[in-house]
Amino acid sequence: MAHRYDINSALLRDLKVPLDGRTSSSHSATPKQHSQGPSVSGTAVIGVAFKDGIVLAADTVGSYGTLCKIRTVPRLLKVNKNTVLAMSGDYADFQFIEQHIGKQSIRDFNSDDGYEWSPKSLHSWLTRVLYNARSKIDPLWNSYVVGGYETETNRPYLGGLTMLGISYTSPYVATGFGRFIAQPFLADQVEKNPELDEKTARVAAIHALRLLYYRNRESSNKYQLAVVTKDNAVVEPVKEFETAWDTALMIRGYD
Amino acid sequence: MATATFFDPESSGFQFDNYARNQQLVKQGIKPPKLMKTGTTTTAVIFKGGVVLGADTRATGGNIVMNKNCSKIHYLAKNMYCLGAGTAADTEYTTRLMAGKLELLAMSMRRIVPVKSAVRMLKQMLFRYQGHVSAALIVGGVDMLGPKIVSIAPHGSSDNAPYLAMGSGSIAAMSVLETNFRPDMTAEEAVKLVRDAINAGVTNDLFSGSNIDICVITIDGAQVIRPYEQNQPEVLKKANNYTFPRGTTTVLSQGVRKVDYHIVSTEIRKTDEEPMET
Numbered sequence: 001m002a003h004r005y006d007i008n009s010a011l012l013r014d015l016k017v018p019l020d021g022r023t024s025s026s027h028s029a030t031p032k033q034h035s036q037g038p039s040v041s042g043t044a045v046i047g048v049a050f051k052d053g054i055v056l057a058a059d060t061v062g063s064y065g066t067l068c069k070i071r072t073v074p075r076l077l078k079v080n081k082n083t084v085l086a087m088s089g090d091y092a093d094f095q096f097i098e099q100h101i102g103k104q105s106i107r108d109f110n111s112d113d114g115y116e117w118s119p120k121s122l123h124s125w126l127t128r129v130l131y132n133a134r135s136k137i138d139p140l141w142n143s144y145v146v147g148g149y150e151t152e153t154n155r156p157y158l159g160g161l162t163m164l165g166i167s168y169t170s171p172y173v174a175t176g177f178g179r180f181i182a183q184p185f186l187a188d189q190v191e192k193n194p195e196l197d198e199k200t201a202r203v204a205a206i207h208a209l210r211l212l213y214y215r216n217r218e219s220s221n222k223y224q225l226a227v228v229t230k231d232n233a234v235v236e237p238v239k240e241f242e243t244a245w246d247t248a249l250m251i252r253g254y255d
Numbered sequence: 256m257a258t259a260t261f262f263d264p265e266s267s268g269f270q271f272d273n274y275a276r277n278q279q280l281v282k283q284g285i286k287p288p289k290l291m292k293t294g295t296t297t298t299a300v301i302f303k304g305g306v307v308l309g310a311d312t313r314a315t316g317g318n319i320v321m322n323k324n325c326s327k328i329h330y331l332a333k334n335m336y337c338l339g340a341g342t343a344a345d346t347e348y349t350t351r352l353m354a355g356k357l358e359l360l361a362m363s364m365r366r367i368v369p370v371k372s373a374v375r376m377l378k379q380m381l382f383r384y385q386g387h388v389s390a391a392l393i394v395g396g397v398d399m400l401g402p403k404i405v406s407i408a409p410h411g412s413s414d415n416a417p418y419l420a421m422g423s424g425s426i427a428a429m430s431v432l433e434t435n436f437r438p439d440m441t442a443e444e445a446v447k448l449v450r451d452a453i454n455a456g457v458t459n460d461l462f463s464g465s466n467i468d469i470c471v472i473t474i475d476g477a478q479v480i481r482p483y484e485q486n487q488p489e490v491l492k493k494a495n496n497y498t499f500p501r502g503t504t505t506v507l508s509q510g511v512r513k514v515d516y517h518i519v520s521t522e523i524r525k526t527d528e529e530p531m532e533t
Contacts, residue, residue, distance in 0.1 A: 184427040184459040185434060211430050247417055250438060255374045255405055255413045 010039055010065030034138045038090035040064050042075045043218040044178030045086040046208045047145040048186060049158040049171045050201035053229035054147040056086040057205035059212070060238055061220045068220070076226045078235045080105070082148045083119045084226040085126075088175040089142035089163060097126070097140065119148030119157040123167065131165030139163045143175035148228045156228070174208065177216045182208035198227065206241050213243060294462025296424030297327060297338035298452040299395045299404040300436065301417045302445035305473035306395040306402045309449035310338050311424070311457050312482070313464040320464070328470045328479055332357050332368055335396030336470050336477060340422035341409060342389040349390045353377055369398040374405045374413055382411025391421045397474050424456025424463040431455045442471060450484060457486070 013036065045058040062070035077085045077098060085101075087094040101122075108115050123146040133140050144161040160166075160173040171194075172186035189204045190196065196204070202225065212219040221243060226235045281287060297310045310327035313320055329337045329350035335357070339346025356376060361368045373394050381388055386409045395404040406419045418436045420428040431452040440448070446469055456463040466482035 180426040180459075181430045184455045185430045187459065188431075188455065207434065211433055214433050215426070215429060247436065247438065250417045251415055254415050255371055255378070 008065040008067055010037075010041075010063075010067070013037055013065075014039055035090075035141055038093075038141045040069060040073075040091040041141075041218075042073065042088045042091060042094075043216060044174055044176040044182065044212055045075060045088045045143075045145050046178055046182055046186070046205050047086065047147050047158045047160070047173040048190070048196070048201045048205050048208075049147070049156045050196040050198050052156070052198065053149055053227060054084075054156045054158050055198070055201045055205045056084055056145055056147050056226040056228075057209050057223060058086050058088070059209055059220050059223045061218060061222075062091055063218045066217075068218075071220070072222065072238055074224065074235075076224050076235050077101075078226065078233050079122060079148075080116050081231075081233050082151060082228065083117050083122055084147050084228050084233050084235065085122065086145040086147070086226065087142055088144075090140070093140040093142050097129070097142070100129070118150060118152065119146055119159070120150060122146055122148075123157075123159040123161065123169075127161055127165055127167040130161060130163060134164050145173045145175060147226075148233065149230050151230075154230075177218075178208065178212060181211050181215055185211060198229070202227070210241055210243060213241075294424075294460070295327060295340040295422030296420070296428050296453050296456025296460060296463040297340050297393055297422050298420045298425075298428045298432065298449050298456075299338060299393045299406075299418070300432070300440075300445050300449050300452075301402050301404055302440040302442055304402070305397050305442065305471060306404050307442070307445040307449045308336055308338050308393065308395045308404075308470040308472070309453045309483075310468050311453055311463040312466040312468060313462065314343050315462050323465045324482075326468065326481060328468050328481070330354055331373055331394065332361065332396070333476065334367055334398060334472065335370055335373055335394065336472060336479070337373075338393040338395070338421065340391040340425075345388045345390040346392065349377070349380070349388060350392070353380075367398060369400060370394055370396045370403040370405065371400075374407065377407050378411045378413050380411075381407065381409060386410040393419050393421055395470075395472060396477075397472050402472070420452065420456075422456070422463065424453075424460030427455040427459040428452035442473070446471065446483075454484075 040062045042062060043059065045056065048055045056076055058075040060072045060075065061068055062073035073091065075087050079085055079101060105117065126144060126146065130140055141163055143163060146161065147158045150157045158171065158173055159169040160175065171190050172183065174182040174186065185208055186204060193200065205225065209223050213221050221240050222238055223241060224236060224238050226233065277287065294315045295311060299306060299308045308328060312324045312327065314322035314325040327339050329339055331337050331350060331354050337350045339350060353373060353376060357368050357373055360372065377392060377394065381390065389409050391409055392407045393404060394407065404419055406414045406421055417438065418432045420432060435448050435451065449469060450467055453467045457467065465486065467484040468481045469483035470477060470479045
C-alpha cells in the first residue's frame with residue numbers, strides 16, 4: 001500500500017523473483033512462479049477504423065512501475081503489408097509474441113503456398129495463445145489491438161484482445177486506461193460520422209492520445225501512428241503532438 | 256422528568272454509537288443492508304457570468320438500479336448548489352446539514368455566504384470522518400467574488416478548476432470537457448457542454464443513467480431544470496395529463512349538515528404546572 005510512493009512496485013516485484021528458476025540445493029527450491037504483474041509496461045493503445053483502412057496509435061513510453069524508464073519504445077508492429085499489431089502491457093511478453101509471429105511467418109514463407117497472416121487470422125491465433133496461457137493461470141500480461149485490411153472481403157478489420165482472452169471486433173478500440181477516457185470520445189466521433197476518412201481518423205486517434213496524456217499518469221506526448229490501407233501498412237516515425245495548458249492560468253489555490 | 260436521551264446538542268451531526276452494535280449483529284450472522292450508492296456522473300463548468308452544474312439520475316445498490324430518477328443536485332443556499340456522488344445517504348445528509356449551517360452563518364454574518372465558506376466547512380467535516388463519510392461533492396455557486404466551482408473528495412481534499420467531474424462516470428465526462436471546454440463561454444454553450452459530458456457518462460458508464468438534470472447559477476439566482484433531458488422508452492411515456500379539473504365528475508348536490516352528538520361527561524382537572532407569572 002505504501003509501496004506506491006517510496007519503493008517502485010515493479011522494482012520490488014522484480015527483486016522478489018529469483019534470477020534463475022533453478023536452485024543449488026533441492027531443499028531450498030522455490031516453486032514455479034506465475035505471472036503476477038508486468039515489469040516494463042506500455043500503457044493504452046488506440047485503434048480507429050475509417051472507410052478505407054485503419055489507424056492505430058500508441059505513445060512510446062516504457063514504464064517501470066511508476067518510473068518512466070524508456071522514453072522511446074516501439075509499441076506498434078508491422079506484421080505484413082495488410083496487418084499491424086499494437087500492444088499494451090508487459091513488454092517482455094510482447095517481445096515473446098513478436099518472435100513467435102516472426103518464426104511462424106518464416107515457416108509460412110518456407111511452405112511456399114502464398115499464405116500470409118491476415119488481420120483476422122492473426123487476431124484469431126493470438127486469442128488462442130493468450131487464452132491458453134491464462135487457462136494455465138500464467139497469462140501473457142498484454143492487451144492487443146489487431147488491425148489491418150482484409151483483402152478477401154475488401155474491408156478494414158479492427159479487433160481488440162485482452163490478457164484473459166476476451167476478443168472482439170469494433171470500429172474503435174482502446175486498451176487499459178483508454179477504455180475509460182479515449183473510448184467514449186472515439187465512440188462519439190464514430191457515431192457522429194460512420195463514414196470517417198483517413199484524415200479525420202488520424203486527428204481522432206491523436207486527440208485520444210492527447211486526452212490520455214492529460215489524464216493518464218503513464219502517458220506521454222511522444223507517439224507513433226500506424227496506418228493500414230488496401231495498398232500498404234506503414235508504421236510512421238515517432239512524433240510529438242501539441243497540448244493546450246492555458247486553462248491552468250485560471251487556477252489559483254485549491255479552494 | 257428524565258432528560259431526553261435521543262437528542263444530545265453537544266455532539267456533532269453524525270454519531271457512531273451504533274457501530275459496536277452493528278459489528279455484533281454481523282457476528283451473529285445478520286447481513287447488513289446493501290448500501291445505496293449514486294454510481295454517478297456529475298459535472299460542473301464555469302462560464303462568463305456563472306456556473307452550470309449537471310448530473311445524471313441513477314442510484315444503484317450493487318448491480319440493481321434502486322432509483323431511476325433521484326435528484327443529485329442538492330440545495331445549499333440561494334446562490335449555491337452541490338452535486339453529490341458516492342453513498343446516497345451520505346451526500347443527502349451532509350448537504351442537508353450544511354444547508355442548515357449555511358443559513359445560520361448567513362444570518363450571523365449578515366451577508367451572502369461565499370462558496371469558499373461552504374467548501375471549508377464541508378472539507379473540515381469530511382476530514383474529521385477520515386473518508387468514512389463517502390461523499391464526493393462538487394460545490395458550485397456565484398458570490399461576491401464571482402462564479403466558483405470546487406470539488407471535494409471523501410477524505411476532505413478540495414480542487415479548484417474551471418471544469419470538474421466526479422463519480423464513476425467522471426472519466427468519460429472529463430474526456431468531453433477536456434475536448435470542448437473554452438474560457439468565457441455563454442450560458443447556452445456551457446449548458447450544452449455539461450449536457451454532452453453527462454451524456455458521455457450515461458452512455459459509457461453502467462452505473463450512470465436515466466435523465467440529465469441541469470442547474471444554472473448566475474448572480475441573479477439559480478435555476479434547476481429537472482429533468483433537462485429524458486431518455487425514457489416510449490412505453491413508459493404518459494399518453495396524457497391525468498390531473499382532472501374540478502367538475503369532470505358531475506357534482507349532483509352539495510350541502511352542510513350538523514352532526515348530532517351526546518355529551519357523555521364533563522370533568523375539571525387541576526394541572527401540575529407552575530402558574531404563569533407576569
